[in-house]
């Protein structure tokens with residue numbers, strides 16, 4: 001696969017909370033149809049990065065372009081249009097626990113596409129649930145589901161709008177390795193089916209190895225190293241190496 | 251969706267129940283304060299509103315018919331109270347109705363009391379100014395009259411005991427049975443005669459006072475319109491009459507006693523004299539008569555007080571003039 | 582913590598709360614309006630609080646009457662019992678007890694709900710899903726609290742008065758009609774309206790404080806618990822402060 005068209009471009013991104021400088025001059029580009037994994041330690045600012053991309057946090061400096069549109073100074077309505085095309089899978093799933101699975105899935109649909117018939121909504125909900133293999137849970141509450149199932153429902157909710165870009169925030173964290181593998185397989189499947197571009201945040205090397213077309217190492221707030229899994233595997237820098245060593249220890 | 255509408259029905263019922271209650275509550279309070287429905291305005295001017303506030307009730311014959319709307323100060327001695335009155339009672343309230351301020355119960359709010367005067371007048375109109383009763387003067391008069399009543403009661407009491415004593419006096423009856431000492435008897439009979447005369451004179455006095463009051467009622471119509479005052483006067487008159495009757499009876503008894511004694515003397519039995527020396531009976535009789543005298547004095551004093559009362563002054567002056575005239579004619 | 586830093590923390594909290602309230606007003610009147618969510622919240626906040634509020638109101642009316650009776654009998658004004666109980670309930674007991682119960686039930690539930698939504702990123706998820714979470718969560722809840730508390734308080738008044746009626750009838754007999762007439766007689770607009778108006782402010786205080794505490798919840802379950810707890814405590818205190826202000830304002834305006 002030769003990545004060609006750029007769907008997202010981050011240049012010179014700065015973000016700090018008080019004296020805590022989380023992101024310092026971060027540059028990054030995502031091309032159509034590729035899966036990029038951002039690798040970084042816990043607390044290194046991965047979630048901050050991804051939240052800047054979706055507009056949940058405002059960067060201090062630098063620009064973020066999504067589909068060649070700068071999102072920095074967008075108002076809410078313009079931002080919502082971009083957000084409809086960018087899926088976001090939260091680290092904690094963020095399922096609405098006062099709503100059933102069906103209502104959870106309907107929520108972004110009804111919100112983004114105001115004029116859509118009930119029948120269409122039902123079809124899309126079923127399709128998204130079938131994609132993640134959980135059609136039978138449609139009338140259950142999130143609290144009744146296991147961790148893996150919740151992650152899949154959250155994924156289904158992200159998929160329901162048929163996004164062009166999906167941002168995964170630590171999709172396998174908190175799951176056992178088998179369930180984690182299932183989720184990774186699902187991510188790969190979805191990428192094939194819908195030809196989405198994905199930005200995956202992770203420190204799970206299993207995920208990095210299987211899902212990544214390209215890896216970016218986030219360290220000290222900057223893009224410390226980049227390359228394919230194979231290239232980085234034999235990187236000599238100890239800061240990069242520690243991620244790969246960790247996997248062999250397991 | 252079915253669940254949603256079910257929720258909506260309950261929510262609607264809940265909200266409507268709340269709104270209905272507050273609206274009904276406000277409506278009822280408003281109705282109570284005569285804010286709704288047709289009403290008209292009456293005014294009254296007073297020199298003292300005694301802490302009346304806007305919102306206080308207005309009563310006609312004990313029925314709440316309106317509220318005080320506002321109180322204006324017209325000048326340093328005149329306050330004008332504006333009242334909103336229910337249209338329904340408009341034909342009942344007359345132009346000469348009298349307004350007073352009272353307290354509802356012992357510790358209650360002030361209320362404006364509109365009372366009718368018995369004399370005829372046309373019904374009130376919107377914006378009419380009613381006249382106020384000078385409540386302090388009335389109070390004074392009532393106080394005087396009730397004192398009069400008390401005094402009259404004392405007189406009556408005194409007369410009663412006198413009669414009782416004469417009736418029960420074994421001394422007198424003994425005297426009648428005694429063999430007499432004729433030379434003292436005449437003197438004694440004379441004494442008794444005098445006492446009787448004195449009593450008669452006093453009774454005459456009382457009667458003239460009663461008559462005065464009675465006549466006074468006619469000529470002082472304006473003040474005596476108050477039924478309470480009228481009743482007090484009536485009671486006073488009745489009591490005085492009673493005293494008169496009892497005094498009459500007393501003198502009859504005394505004179506019959508005297509007749510008996512004279513008969514005794516004529517027939518010659520001798521011990522009456524000895525008994526007539528017994529001063530106890532004469533003393534008793536005198537004391538009773540003194541009591542009567544005191545009562546009459548008290549009444550006179552009261553009448554004197556009344557003379558100084560604003561309303562009665564004119565009447566008493568007239569009386570005095572008439573007396574003078576009579577005296578002149580007699581001369 | 583030294584007194585000074587504590588005082589500073591208090592001031593900064595007050596400032597943040599004011600800004601939160603300002604944000605509420607800014608968002609409140611701008612489309613889009615989350616009507617169906619507002620109605621859903623009215624159902625939850627209003628209708629579902631009625632049993633609790635009704636029960637406490639009923640008991641308050643009954644107990645107040647029974648407690649007042651001996652003194653009223655001592656002073657020989659037993660017949661004034663409906664009037665005095667009516668005034669006490671309508672002016673003070675009804676609104677304040679209802680608001681406190683409301684703060685306990687709704688303040689804590691809003692604080693905990695928004696707090697857990699915050700820490701599990703549900704609020705972020707809403708924003709990503711094309712929804713202004715402030716409008717969807719905060720404005721609807723605060724508006725529902727503002728609209729529902731007066732209604733709850735009015736219904737609680739009604740139920741309290743019924744309780745008082747039963748209380749009057751525990752010893753002695755008064756017909757419901759006489760009781761009602763005496764209560765109405767003793768009430769004036771300046772008893773009912775200020776009491777009714779202040780419940781809007783109570784509702785606003787409970788709603789905005791619950792939302793503020795929840796919306797700014799710290800990460801973790803402890804943070805959620807703390808949000809719920811401090812929402813109840815703060816809104817209860819604020820209710821009393823508002824009550825004090827209300828009585829002084831009505832006094833100043835001469836409606837007392």
Ligand SMILES: Nc1ncnc2c1ncn2[C@@H]1O[C@H](COP(=O)(O)OP(=O)(O)O)[C@@H](O)[C@H]1O
Pocket residue numbers: 017020022040041042043044045046047048049
């Ligand atoms: N809203 C916030 N306010 C203050 N500090 C924050 C906020 N969000 C994140 N941070 C800080 O930014 C740093 C990076 O956090 P995060 O991006 O969540 O880490 P991770 O890479 O594990 O996802 C952390 O030190 C965190 O304390």
Ligand SMILES: [Mg+2]
Pocket residue numbers: 046047048091169170
């Ligand atoms: Mg993170």
